[in-house]
Amino acid sequence: MKKTKLVLVLISLVLILSIFPKPTTAQTNVNCGKNNDIQKILDEITETSVAKWIRDLSGENPVVIDGEQYTITTRYTSELFNPANQNAKAYPYLTQELIKLGFVPGVTLHDHDYSFKSYAPKNLDRTIPDPEPIEIEAVGAKNLVLTIPGHGPNAHEQVLMTAHLDSTSNKPQTEAPGAEDNASGVSALMEAARLFRYYKFDRTIKIIFFTGEEQGLYGSYAYTEDFRHESDNMLGVVNLDMFGYDADRDYCMELHVGTMPESNVVGNCFTSVNNNYNLGVKVEYLTNEAIDRSDHYHFWRIGVGAVEILENYDYHSASYGCNGVRDRNPHYHRTTDLIQNMFIPATHRITQAGVGTVASMAGMMGKCFEGNPRLKATAQEDSIKLSWNAMQGADTYRIYRGTRTCAGEMEVLADVTGTSYIDYEIEYDTTYFYQIQAIETDGICFSEVLNCATAKVPKPEEPPVYDYRIFLPVSIKAE
Ligand SMILES: [Zn+2]
Structure with missing residues (x-):
C-alpha cells in the first residue's frame, strides 16, 4: 500500500469514527448559571413554606393522615415502622403529602425496603456519649424514593437530593422532635417535590428520604448497595442534614465536599447558585476536613460525587469564611431540638441554595406546559x-x-x-x-x-300541587 493511500484510509477512518458520539462522562454539561425558571422556583420557597414542613414533622402542628389527626412526636427509626406507635407516623404522612402533590405510588413513588437489626446509635458530637445499644428484633424499614423522570437527552443520568427522615434524642421512642436534625433537610426535599413538578428537567431527579441514619447510616447503606448498578449514571448527590441553627445569625454554614473531583462538581454548583441568585449564605467549603458522618458518605464509598450541607458545626480556619468560630446547636439529639431554637431565615436561604443546586444540575428545560387550561x-x-x-x-x-x-x-x-x-x-x-x-x-x-x-344550578320551580280531595264526589265515603 502506498503512503498516500494509507493516509487517505486513516483520514476516512477518523471521519467515520467521529460520526459516533464519544461516551461522555456525566459531568460535562452542568450549568449552574442564572436561569429565570430556577429563579421562579426559588421565589416560591418562603420562610413560611419551609417552616410548615418542619412544624408538621416535629410535633408542633397536628397532621391529618387518612382523615385522622395525629401528632408526630418522634421519628426514631424503630418507631417509624412500629404500627402500634400512633405518634411516629412521619412516613405515611410524607407519602400522603406526595400523593396529594400528584405523585403516583408504584410509578413515581416507591418504598425501598431494607431490614436492620440491633445497633449502637452514634452521635456526630463525640463529646456526647453514644447511647446504649438497643436490642430490637430485625424490623422491616423503608426509604421513601420519589423519581421525577428526565425529559432530555441525558434522562438516563440522575441527580439525587437526599435527607434522613429519622430522628433521635435522649428519649428516642417517645420524644425526638428533631426539628433541625433533620426536619430541616426533609422540608427542603418536600419543597423541591412541590415545585419541581411544574417543570421539565433534562436529567432524572431522585428525591430520597432515608431512615436508619441515626443508627449508623443504615438506609443510605442499603440504598447504595441495592442501586450500586446505577452508580455510573449518578451525576451527584446533594445531601441535606441539619442546617438552620444560627445563633449568631451570620448565615454561615459548612459544605462538606471531600476530595473526589465528582463531589467538587456538586460543591462548585452550590457556591455558584448561592452567588448567582444572591442568596447570601456564607459557605465554608471543606475538602480534607469534610466529615463522613452522614448519608453522603455511602455515595463516596461507591464512587459517586456527593456533598453534605450542615450548620456551622465546627471550628475551621478563619480563611474558610465563618471567622474561625463555630455555632453548634446545643439541642442536638435532645428533646429540645425544636423549631423555636432554629433561625428560620438561615434555613430558608440554605434550602433555596440546595434546591437551586439540584435544579441546575438536572438541567432546567422550562415549564411542563405552555400556559394552563382555561x-x-x-x-x-x-x-x-x-x-x-x-x-x-x-x-x-x-x-x-x-x-x-x-x-x-x-x-x-x-x-x-x-x-x-x-x-x-x-x-x-x-x-x-x-x-x-x-x-x-x-x-x-x-x-x-x-x-x-x-x-x-338553581332549584327548579316546583310544579303546582293539587289537592285532589276537593274534587272527590261527596257520595264516596270511607266504609
Ligand atoms: Zn442528622
Missing part, C-alpha cells in the same frame, strides 16, 4: 358542564372541586382524558368552585392550578 363551568338543568381547551402534551386533566372558594382546600373530583366533564353530583342552589390541571403521563409533569370557574 376552564368553563356551565349550569345545566340537573348538572354542571365543565369544558376546557386541550393542552399539548397532556393526556390527563385533573378536576378539583370545592364549595367555598378556589383558594381553599379543593378535592379531586375526577381524572379525565377528554376536554369536557359533566358533574351530576350536585345539590341545587350550591355554588361550586372548579379548577383544572393538565398532567403528563402517569403524573410526572403538571400544569399549575391557577384557573377558577364557578357555577350554581
Whole structure:
C-alpha cells in the first residue's frame, strides 16, 4: 500500500469514527448559571413554606393522615415502622403529602425496603456519649424514593437530593422532635417535590428520604448497595442534614465536599447558585476536613460525587469564611431540638441554595406546559358542564372541586382524558368552585392550578300541587 493511500484510509477512518458520539462522562454539561425558571422556583420557597414542613414533622402542628389527626412526636427509626406507635407516623404522612402533590405510588413513588437489626446509635458530637445499644428484633424499614423522570437527552443520568427522615434524642421512642436534625433537610426535599413538578428537567431527579441514619447510616447503606448498578449514571448527590441553627445569625454554614473531583462538581454548583441568585449564605467549603458522618458518605464509598450541607458545626480556619468560630446547636439529639431554637431565615436561604443546586444540575428545560387550561363551568338543568381547551402534551386533566372558594382546600373530583366533564353530583342552589390541571403521563409533569370557574344550578320551580280531595264526589265515603 502506498503512503498516500494509507493516509487517505486513516483520514476516512477518523471521519467515520467521529460520526459516533464519544461516551461522555456525566459531568460535562452542568450549568449552574442564572436561569429565570430556577429563579421562579426559588421565589416560591418562603420562610413560611419551609417552616410548615418542619412544624408538621416535629410535633408542633397536628397532621391529618387518612382523615385522622395525629401528632408526630418522634421519628426514631424503630418507631417509624412500629404500627402500634400512633405518634411516629412521619412516613405515611410524607407519602400522603406526595400523593396529594400528584405523585403516583408504584410509578413515581416507591418504598425501598431494607431490614436492620440491633445497633449502637452514634452521635456526630463525640463529646456526647453514644447511647446504649438497643436490642430490637430485625424490623422491616423503608426509604421513601420519589423519581421525577428526565425529559432530555441525558434522562438516563440522575441527580439525587437526599435527607434522613429519622430522628433521635435522649428519649428516642417517645420524644425526638428533631426539628433541625433533620426536619430541616426533609422540608427542603418536600419543597423541591412541590415545585419541581411544574417543570421539565433534562436529567432524572431522585428525591430520597432515608431512615436508619441515626443508627449508623443504615438506609443510605442499603440504598447504595441495592442501586450500586446505577452508580455510573449518578451525576451527584446533594445531601441535606441539619442546617438552620444560627445563633449568631451570620448565615454561615459548612459544605462538606471531600476530595473526589465528582463531589467538587456538586460543591462548585452550590457556591455558584448561592452567588448567582444572591442568596447570601456564607459557605465554608471543606475538602480534607469534610466529615463522613452522614448519608453522603455511602455515595463516596461507591464512587459517586456527593456533598453534605450542615450548620456551622465546627471550628475551621478563619480563611474558610465563618471567622474561625463555630455555632453548634446545643439541642442536638435532645428533646429540645425544636423549631423555636432554629433561625428560620438561615434555613430558608440554605434550602433555596440546595434546591437551586439540584435544579441546575438536572438541567432546567422550562415549564411542563405552555400556559394552563382555561376552564368553563356551565349550569345545566340537573348538572354542571365543565369544558376546557386541550393542552399539548397532556393526556390527563385533573378536576378539583370545592364549595367555598378556589383558594381553599379543593378535592379531586375526577381524572379525565377528554376536554369536557359533566358533574351530576350536585345539590341545587350550591355554588361550586372548579379548577383544572393538565398532567403528563402517569403524573410526572403538571400544569399549575391557577384557573377558577364557578357555577350554581338553581332549584327548579316546583310544579303546582293539587289537592285532589276537593274534587272527590261527596257520595264516596270511607266504609
Ligand atoms: Zn442528622
